[in-house]
Amino acid sequence: MSPVQVPRPYAEAEADARAARDATIPAAYALPKSSYPLPKNVTGVLASCGVLSPAELAIVELDATALAGHIAARKYTAVEVTTAYVKAAAVAQQVTNCVVELFEDEALERAAWLDAELARTGRPVGELHGVPVSIKDHICVKGHDTPSGFIGLVGKMVAEEDAHLVKILRDAGAVFFSLMAIETDSYLGVTTSPWNTDTTCGGSSGGEGAILACKASALGVGSDIGGSVRAPAASTGIYSFKPGVHRLPHVGMVIPIGPQGYDGIHGTQGPMARSMRDLELYMRLMAAAEPWLAEPSVDYRPWREVVAPKRLRIGVLEDDGVIRPVAPVRRALLHAVERLKAAGHEIVPYTQYEYAEHWDIVRKLYFIDNGDSVHAQLARGNEPIKPLTKWAMRALAGRRDTFRYKLAQYWRAQGIDVLLSPAMPGPASLHGNGKDWGYTCYWNLADYPAGVFPTGLHVDPTLDAEGGYTPRNDDEAHVYNTYDAAKQRDAPIALQVVGYAGHEEETLAAMKAIAEVVQV
The missing domain is CATH 3.90.1300.10 (Amidase signature (AS) domain)
Incomplete structure (x- = not known):
């Protein structure tokens, strides 16, 4: 009989998890002492802290649609854009505690490949060529952990493959650079709204709301079973959309708290963005990939221009x-x-x-x-x-x-x-x-x-x-x-x-x- 495994003391596991997360935040992008004490409204810290250059600040001002256009037109390289957003995400983490993991090296490697492909073919890989996209913690990104807000799952949920929606975004040229907090208050601490850090960023896609409001992500993906893309959007001043349950792909979204065979209220993934047109871009892109061919539960419904x-x-x-x-x-x-x-x-x-x-x-x-x-x-x-x-x-x-x-x-x-x-x-x-x-x-x-x-x-x-x-x-x-x-x-x-x-x-x-x- 195998020995019974006793869970580690919570405080010890929590400290280790936070240290592991903090290790993914590049020390080179630490806020200078002059940024402290932080104000309650930290929306201006990105522009004032000096971590980003003026050119990088101009990049992160753009929504995903404009950014994709500028990269395709070779005004910016994917590496330049990714670097700017990794810096911005590091700042966002320091002021709102929104990040579960920041993977700079992987993102820059992907961006360099996209730049090479654009130079080789003369064409963008897809509609999101070079656009940094952040993903909610419980959505599988190959090679990354998806503990879904539970400390007992940390290190045990490393994804062997991308979620269906992530595959679609990757095929469209997206650069994945960060996993965002699934909870407003979890083992990684409290996540805040950048507009007033005494207030919540909403949940459960709260990290996405915070990072987008900080202009530290161009486009985000959350999930919604009771308001979990809409409450964070309302709390942080961004845009979000919850489609019907069977409109978008679902495979690869980890749901560790659903009883087997559950058929009550199902969640759906949905975009979180900094403009209306980015919501439309996301929905159009998902439909164009014909997700129903790989995932039969998705309705056969090509996008209609209305x-x-x-x-x-x-x-x-x-x-x-x-x-x-x-x-x-x-x-x-x-x-x-x-x-x-x-x-x-x-x-x-x-x-x-x-x-x-x-x-x-x-x-x-x-x-x-x-x-x-x-x-x-x-x-x-x-x-x-x-x-x-x-x-x-x-x-x-x-x-x-x-x-x-x-x-x-x-x-x-x-x-x-x-x-x-x-x-x-x-x-x-x-x-x-x-x-x-x-x-x-x-x-x-x-x-x-x-x-x-x-x-x-x-x-x-x-x-x-x-x-x-x-x-x-x-x-x-x-x-x-x-x-x-x-x-x-x-x-x-x-x-x-x-x-x-x-x-x-x-x-x-x-x-x-x-x-x-x-x-x-």
Whole structure:
């Protein structure tokens, strides 16, 4: 009989994991002493710290679409671009703690090969030739560990091959240079929003949100089962998109906490970006690869080029009936409605359909095994359970399907093109307080496409103080009791656009049209 393996003490394993991660951050890119003490808003540190040259700062200002064009036109080499982004990612790690692993040598080797191929053939390898792409920790990148936020899996989940989506991006010429934190608070520490480091970057694709907001990645890939690309985007002021479950490839995404045979609410991968057109680029590129040929569960749906109607009929959800948004979110939504009306769009009030039924189903389906899978992974590393994880675990499919059928009838009866709503009931929360994801996870249960865009507005203590409102329930009381406009100053405010099931192209087109009108 083999001896029973006792997990190492958590503190020891945690220290080793952090040291291993820190060793991947080049010492040459350490922030100078003059950068300290760091401000709460660290979005300006990249430009002021001196780690990047003026030419490199110009590179990291570009979105992925522009960057790919400049590399193809030979304005920049892939090596120059990769070097700039590795430096920027090192800075982002020092100010927000967003990186799981930074692999400079591998990225530069790939970039040099791409430069050689462009010189040899005269043609880019693909649409993302030389563009640095960051990947969420639980998505397999060949040769790299995917512990998915669990210390007990560190060193045990080295990927033998790329995830399907990573293969597509690699074939398109992408340069992989970093794996991003999957959790806001994990064995690697707390990850923060660069707009206000007292606030969360959102989860669980929080590292992606932080690095993109720091302009330290050109394009990111996250996953979403309850808002995990949308909450980070809202918290950090970037763009993201959650397609329907079967629209994009899924193979190679490690899910260590799902019970065998689980068929409740499935997550989907999705792009996180610094522009609307980069979201469209990602979706178009994935569809062009015909992923259904290698992964039959992906729907056969070539990408359709869609232009939004000049006059959209937009449903507006001001309050889901459970948590009324706090002042800055209400301000942003009112701002959006006024601008959209002035631009000629039709605005109609929208009431959330059967929210209580949704919340009962969704809480049970997320933890169908009463959290046993989560506890098993924590036990592997002698890892203490985080307070928010413990809070989420509580005690399927038939009620879900009935809900989806009835919601479809309700949606069609409203006659709307898309829905505009808060992404969250508040701005990025102060650390340890982010408990509500009702505005996002509703659409995971429905399996409707949804995206988030930054309005350009930020929390302003002179405009966004709260007072005199009596919460209707404990969840709402928590949001209002933990909101503080002064402490959450500068947190970005984003809004969510939702489209009907299967209408990813129409949803993105409408979101683009709405963002162009709303953004300041």
